[in-house]
Amino acid sequence: MTQTDIPTDVPVATAPAPMAPHKDLKWIGRSVKRVEDPKLLRGLGRYIDDVVLPGMLHAVVLRSPHAHARIVSVDAERARNAPGVVAVLTGPEAAARFAPLPDSGPAPDKHVWRVLAADKVRYVGEGVAVVVAETRYQAEDARTLIDVTYDLLDPIVDPLEAAENTDDLVHEALGTNVAYERTFTFGEVAHDFATADVVVRDRLRWGRQTAHPLDTTAAIGDYDPGTGEMVVHTNSISMTWLAFGAAVALGIPSNKLDLRPYISGGSFGSKQFCWRSTVTAAMMSKITGRPVKYVEDRLDHQLNGDQHGSDRYYDVELALMRDGTFRSLKIDCVDDYGAYIQFGVGSHGNALAQVTGPYRITSTEYRVRAVLTNKTQQGAYRGFGADAGNWALERIVDKAAAELGMDPVDIRRRNLIPPDAFPYHIPSGNMYDSGNYEPVLDHALERFGYAGWREKQALMRAEGRKVGIGIVTANERSVYGATEFWFWFDDKDVPVKTTSTPEGVSLTVDTVGNLTVTLYSTPFWGNSSDTVAAMLVAEEFDVDPADVTVVHHGTKGGLPAAGPGGSRLTVMLAGAVTGAAKKIKDKLLRIAAHDMEVDEADLEWVDGGYQVRGAEDARRSTADLAMLAYLVKTALPAGEESGLAANFVYDHPHLTMPKPDRSDLGSFYPCVGHACHLVAVEVDPETGAVDILDYVAVHDSGTLVNPRSYDGQIVGGTAQGVGTALSEELTYDAGGNPQVGTFWDYLIPTALDVPEVDFGHEQTPSPITAHGIKGGGEAGRLMAPGALSAAIDDALRDHGVRVTELPATPERIVGWLRKEET
Template identity: 55%
Template structure:
């Protein structure tokens, strides 16, 4: 047997300071969310709730063409409409405002509004600022634009053939292929040569999108006296890359303050709303007063830059006759749309967990990234690795079918074993910990596979088609910034940043109350609840004694924000750092007050006490008031300076650089969650309707902070995965028109399409690299649902010899598959 291939990556030692506590008081408890009172009573401040004095409103004129030159724009009639304050074209805005941010290299230039040419339906051509939105919308109809239509290519497989005027960005090359590179990790050719069986599938993952209830928006306020812009926006990474928006605006970073608000849903779609920030800030600067713009649903669907992955795979899995997996090889064509704001990061996500939970020895991926006359991709829950989960699991199912193995057994045979962790996969990324057999066993116990097989057999005798599915998938978490550029061409890597930290500010007031300021906004990850539980655990105080707030960019510091299932892990790290500093000063103060050595002290139940002496202690409040108001009670040295406060920054718990030749990508997404999803469905072969009869999701997210909120994450992700698998599809025609540009045509699942009960289970294998052993879990549900539903539907339709190679599995598509079988 050949030796396992191991990439040339050195695993750094763990920097973990807080391991798993044997008897945690708050971590692991289903505590009610701290955010709920104001949200449930309607007191939360969302972007549309903000009203500034003298505020104007913007509306945007969108292109009706997918590809065209802008020959002329006449705005005179719109400007003459009473109530209109300003009408601005893309060229006029570009005179003072530069392109928006792109992480692609070489860059694909994108402006907040189109300059000279539009590249997809819905791209902004002009903006109107008026006294209210109604007037602004009316004025749009008075703008006269002359377009010269250009050739349109929407098929991703034809973009390499695009030439001349069909090329979207001719300054980058002669076709619409943005990148065509092959990444090889390990002895792929040798592994395929020694294989007994190679299974091959052509798979299609169509684009969908998160569809948050609240669309994206911003309110910008330009102060002519100071030249400063203040922008309220429902985004996330404002403290991380907000300075890049200032660069687009041509102003110092000190002159742009981004203020977070509650996000009414994001799921990745509001990760970094640079275009809206730059647009509203520019309009406010032109209008000389506050300007508000919030997308309507059509704006959001056609031009929000947040469409999900749109991929075509030709994939092969090499195996031995006994089902042992050897190597994975594939070519993927990924349709990024008209621009490339995040570069090739979705494939970084893919490579982070490309082997799934299996001991696959080598991987080769040819990535062909193409541009097209569609809205561009953004971040959507999973950010590309949910697609690779689908691909790996479909190949695994195909291998089981080819080899005559049970779908559960083939997975079990190939699992990475508990004793093999930490485990380096061929791409260089690391899996920190896991017990995949235990997760599988729990899923099988909860689901009752044998019982469902009996029900399936009985249903088939009645002419009904019940199918059963079980998949095992990964959820990478806690990204490192190297992912943003590691797939760029080595000679044009771009901005090769290596930091993606998180920070908190923490202070204890004279009464012993703890104030924590976060450098990210409220998203669905319940940051106030997470912070409260972790601070309460680390400082041993009561949750009721903790208050959570948010920093803007004027006061914020080193916060990357939520995204990529990272926030709870990183927040815990920052909190532990802050508490360590505060604990040191509390011990110093208390030690002086009780005339004992600092090393003899411990935190216990909100008090600083002498170890082994229960009666000898001071409460945090007693020490805090002494620190704030009784300076002369302590030595006249700097370490006893008044007050108890600190700002703490936590960098990535485990990351390394990629190889210069990209023979590996380094460790960059190593805090690895795992899941097993099992489902039973019934498919009506006459109509193509899929009904979900049972659904079990067992997750390993390391140490669970709050089971109740984590269950909500899993259920919500599963609901979105059901939408991706069965219903949701952004469908474009050959002329580049979006045919599903409303919720009447873009079909989302409702409560009626959900399983009656998504049953959740947890297995905990704590990470040895993160504080308290926490792993990320925010994307988990969606990471497995399309794969398990595809397997279950294929199983249900096995009498028709149907193969499921594409999602969504709409009724029309399933009827086509059944008809093509010629059996009904």
């Protein structure tokens, strides 16, 4: 079937065929120590900055001090003549030699995104030139010798004003600052609002934040002028998808580009592609003919990275009945994308995948305006828009409960999707594969001691203490489908309707039965992919995960692999490993049956080998069969080749196409987990400080693979959610100048700020994935902002304060209190 033959009228409301029943599991579900830990704890992990190649040079980037200005000239002669300098490349020179960076946003030809600005700079920190020298110190010194003449332009900073302004433009070729605008209507929204008893409205502001992993984005380009081949050592976490785009930008055939992965000291979305660092290092290696290392410093990462999160203004309306039953939801969102829009409006796809959360809401209207301003562009940050979407939904639910005089627990319970409704299709079309939400709620309430906390709260408030309790019941979509990259546009404007988001693995059993799994995604970046892969292989072959070797392959000659992102990798690795293991075990079965002269149907897999049913002494272990497979060709069935190896590429577990009129977006994020977070806080009205007194998180992400690692994901995500709710914010002044340059200004929570999280788990297996696994990598961050906002509301309810803007910093809280007092 060709791409153009793919039907667009596939029914979207049908349930997928369920997977085979899940067998008794030996390793999956056990808390296993990470196989990555020994090398990391002993300092033996190899990060990009640890790599030194013979003859390696070092690159630094000259950045714009202006938010908006035309580049009149760039004079780099003094820098080129500086000690140790090997090459200098300016923006106009780069534009003449290299293609723009990959861009999946709307109209990429009208807002061209390059590694260096060519015509004008569009935010403070945008690259203007690259200097390469024998040492980093020499490159840093030479950078100060480059003279750039700018013609200053009025900065465009306020997205609400920018949306209406057609005189001052970030990109003149677009003719507007609104890069994308569309309203999606799902169901009978007008009717549901007209017949509702109550309509609750809210205006909300989700502030800009960013990822700050321990190590920044980095790459080493190593070009061979003789062969025309380019090796790039990179800490990107999306290898295969990066390769073809980088090849185009560099003007190198994709089969001559090899991206080699390295462990990463965290990502949180910041290393989703690493376009800038990869292309910067590679293009300078191509120019010099020597290896070139480029490592972001902290300021590079903050001002010129591609991981700034959502920056949104919401108008939200909820229609409901007086008994608290929800009917319809309207969302109107203005999103400040900064100067470019590399991922399009994909973060709103994440929101639309679970737009109505865990609630029975029959219709939805969603309007998005993606506005360009003179700020650093958005990228991927943990949650990728689903975080803001969850917060906006939970805020309006809390406001509805307050207006109806209902307990926030009761209004949620009344509207939860019942277990017999799964698989459930939300109004936008996405399918929720499975769920049982009330047990999660009940588990969380019991673990938190909700009734007891309400009693303690009353006593503490009687003492004058401002104590509040907050709750959220929220979903976590996982395992994205490629249709979300293009359903934003009409069919006629979509050149290729991509539907594949694959993940490949290779599995090998050696001569004595030892197992090696090769991954084509990144090594460790926090999610313990090696441990997951080892556990999955161990589950299939009845070995210890510690005995499974995990290796990583570069992109050249590798299998397709989309890598992590969207909480997908564990699900996808499970499908890929299961598929590869089946190929090998089927071959082992054929060899065993032939060797023991029995029918294949008479054999069963038991404890790492095949044995005759009912005859434990008649068996062949994996090692026995591997020896035959490699060394005794005459013992193999006719036509069977020697060796034991298999490749398997696993694709999306359940994808349906959007309708042509986009009244239904189809199923594209179907593995949907659920969580309930409860928190108690105390607010000091004099200082605005928020003290977290108790925190409970109960999650259901299908079958748990490694509870030990998953609990780490939850507490890490919750820590980021605490920062989102209370302290972290990237702000700009009226001139487009960043007001945050260091960690004195960008306040990441410390260990003293993050509460001890009391974990609980429920397990509702997915019917569409191997072992019933769902993704859970963004756990915590999708829930904590809403829970903390609700708790602050509750603490300050006597003052009429509601959290409508994040982060709820001490200054903001005091300001809200003073406003209510006047």
